Amino acid sequence: MNHEIRNVKIAGNKIYVNEVEVFALPHEMKGDAFLNEAFKNLEISYPKFYKMDNLCKLGFLAAEHLFITADKVDHRNTIVFLSNKNSSLQTDRNHFEKIRQSESYFPSPSIFVYTLPNIVIGEICIRHKIMGEGAFFLSENHNFEDLNDILEYSVNHLPCKYLLYGDLETENSEHTAHFRLLELKKKHH
């Protein structure tokens, strides 16, 4: 049987690990504040966090809580499949702001690189040295429901030991994520 090692949920300025609240901020604190406070609360040194866009910060936080005590995970054998509805739209708009006026035309490479939704997978893989397959899917439902084909196939056929999958969205200063880490027990591997 496949075994869920843990799951992390982020919603309403709160972080839950296996349904237990581990971090909360007053609901009035909006936008970047929640992400940055939640990061400080982890008490880790990772300056790259502050260069990330909100989607990557959110994914980083969710993955951090997912892996905090999961020492035995073989990260080279972990697959990461993530999804959301809005892709990287927030950062897309930021990049477009930089180029919309020809007289103040000044794109920034450090913004542009985040105009792809799968960059969050890259950030998580760099942080946790994950070298398995990664893919980003778009889905209106935030519960991976539309991606059942992907899950079913991965669990039954993909040669990997661990599967990190989930959904994450940053929209109107609301940050929601639901990540799950599964240990896969296959018949033929």
Added chain:
Amino acid sequence: MITPIAEGGENNFKSVINNESGLKPYNGFGNFKEKLFAGILQNEYTFGNFSKLESLMIRCIKDSIQKSGIELNDPKSLLILATTKGNIDLLEKHKETDPGLLITELGKTIATYFKCYHKPLLISNACISGLSALIWAQRLVTSGKYDNIAVVAGDLVSEFVLSGFHSFNALSPVECKPFDENRNGINLGEAVVSVVISMNKIPERETQSEILPGYGSNDANHISGPSRNGEGLFRSITQTLGSFDGIPSFINAHGTATLYNDEMEAKAFTRASLQEIPVNSLKAYYGHTLGASALLEFVLSDYALRNNTLIGSRGYHKSGLENPLNIIKESKSVEITSFLKTSSGFGGTNASILCRKV
């Protein structure tokens, strides 16, 4: 497929082996005022209320499902759509609140047009998007989940993307030169490609192609820079070739013509002991068509396989690689039994897939 060179796979293949390129110099593109070399479609193709990309995708899917005789309203059929930026050009066309900006809406529009039985599977995985889509099509067909999967991949040239790659200093002002010593960056291009992956053989075809399982691997190294040792690509290739008992007749590489990407690929191929195998990049014919690139190049490589032709790696003259590769200088006829397609992209993402004659 619809590309700046031609419409249809057959026409594109013939043009490419005649060494025709769709890349041209331009003095700018909208608010993007720099000189550039790019592959831009000369027709608008738009019809009805559909956006340019939607119109192109519908036209391509229609063509490929008609040719293969499948229906997307069948419960055993699926549509997979791959793109990096979807309808991002709507931002530049002052349609900033258009819901079509979302890839989920783009997917819905296409699925509604074809009355798809299932919601389409939507993939946005940087420059390997088209290959990720193909890998999933192979998996979901061979596992028996679907009998037929239509895969469509497309991206447009936009101010949005041009300005971004320009800010990275990644654009070449002249035609790109993959794997060449004088390579100095990419050209962007636009294209839409659709293909049907089926359980069933194509009756009228003498030579059938079989797609074998492909795998991806992350570099876990940098979000925009290629890995110096090609680790992710090497791992992906090793896994994809793992259950294959032959050697591929050629490799169709990503070959973007940036200094670091091409070197990374050469390193990965050498580590996988593939440095003697003929290799090409098709970027000097089409430019980098982002999410469409790997599917476009796979389909043309499949024509090459079935026609026993190695496609010349346009733009290559002299090796500029620390790990020299066997680059195909000119298109030529040889016996081909299989090929390996690889792709790599931002986010440290890499993938590869094998295709062989049966």
